[in-house]
Ligand SMILES: Nc1ncnc2c1ncn2[C@@H]1O[C@H](COP(=O)(O)OP(=O)(O)OP(=O)(O)O)[C@@H](O)[C@H]1O
């Protein structure tokens with residue numbers, strides 16, 4: 001109030017402008033149009049998803065039972081009887097192996113890019129990372145074959161196995177986690193990092209106790225996206241794991257291969273058998289639920305770590 | 310000039326650049342042990358930047374360059390042999406805007422102790438409590454020590470940051486407008502604290518508030534466009550400034 005009183009009289013003449021009712025009305029109309037298009041876009045995007053789920057459930061509903069997910073495939077052609085337990089167990093193997101490889105590597109790379117590296121090299125590494133995200137998965141499959149699976153020449157000679165397949169899927173996951181980690185760290189207010197450094201924390205101490213915590217949400221999104229991305233992959237597995245109708249006896253060499261839901265669907269659809277086609281539909285519903293469960297599980301872990309860390 | 314052993318921090322021919330922008334120009338001054346020195350100057354004149362050269366917080370700033378010397382206890386902190394982490398453990402810093410960590414109130418203060426390798430739970434609890442009392446925050450937060458620091462108001466957050474800065478027993482305290490976010494009553498608490506604190510610390514404060522500065526300072530410096538225009542004992546500085554520009558500033562003509 002005191003300041004207002006100090007303003008000189010001739011400064012006091014704040015010109016009053018007329019309210020343009022037509023303008024406001026027009027803007028409200030545009031707002032309505034924007035909302036309409038947003039809703040339309042959602043419906044257009046969501047419709048196919050619901051349609052597919054509907055079709056899959058309609059076709060495969062008779063197999064959507066506990067027996068289907070708890071027994072191994074049998075009969076002739078294999079799968080004509082029994083369930084898809086091999087693929088569910090196999091997916092767990094693949095995700096765990098890929099995650100053990102990709103989560104530390106991806107988070108580490110992301111932290112390096114955002115906190116530790118030199119500016120010039122980082123620009124190059126970042127480009128490389130984005131390029132890796134863009135590489136088609138079938139190419140990763142071939143890379144994985146030469147690095148992990150083939151029994152000739154250089155490489156690890158893991159054979160067609162869960163380890164070879166999982167690590168190859170890890171290749172796909174890593175750059176996604178790295179990108180999301182870097183972005184999450186870059187969004188942390190500079191004050192957190194400066195505050196920690198000013199207290200005499202080393203960069204690693206600051207990272208461990210302040211930065212990681214603040215970036216956790218973004219890092220989890222990266223892990224989630226990474227896992228979602230690999231669950232549906234078949235191409236990388238074609239050359240590194242292929243498919244096992246039974247349970248694995250190890251994770252490398254003969255007997256090391258595992259089943260996989262996406263591969264199961266891919267294979268069943270190519271069989272000239274009505275039963276297998278229907279089972280493929282049922283399996284895709286299971287795959288959807290599987291993804292849903294992984295998503296929920298990760299979100300729960302995210303929530304709990306935020307709350308109790 | 311003060312006697313050598315009375316001087317805690319001495320700045321010699323300090324120049325600072327952001328890229329090609331020559332911000333701090335040939336700064337020379339000293340800070341006496343267990344004294345309070347306020348740095349004044351209009352917005353953008355380089356006060357914060359100067360403060361940050363004293364604990365090397367500009368090390369990570371892209372394009373920052375520095376020449377000259379900052380001697381703490383007679384040792385140049387820009388010397389190759391100086392360990393920055395070690396250096397900063399000895400210097401507490403309170404930033405211009407409150408920046409508590411995304412942790413609980415308790416953990417914000419315990420953080421400094423933990424990174425110094427202190428694990429004794431009892432010691433930490435006692436220390437946290439003491440620091441909060443020092444910063445005049447204890448009564449307000451004693452029932453919610455394990456709530457997030459973000460649940461505090463801006464002024465409370467700033468006091469938490471002060472508590473955090475003193476938790477590790479630094480010998481120097483750098484404060485960048487510590488009362489900017491505080492209401493007059495809390496500001497007053499902090500100012501009283503600062504006067505008490507000088508028993509333990511050498512305190513260097515950036516301030517915009519000339520009255521507050523006058524109240525707590527032993528020494529004062531006036532910055533203008535990256536130059537140190539005047540530096541003197543507070544008595545002289547506020548009542549008989551030598552430079553016309555200082556006089557204009559402290560009589561609020563900038
Ligand atoms: N990282 C940076 N890169 C380039 N220029 C910067 C950077 N940080 C600050 N500056 C510039 O340096 C000048 C001094 O900034 P500084 O923050 O030291 O001012 P200040 O005296 O603390 O001002 P205030 O009282 O508003 O806090 C400003 O002109 C600012 O634009």
Ligand SMILES: [Mg+2]
Pocket residue numbers: 356357358405485
């Ligand atoms: Mg400032």
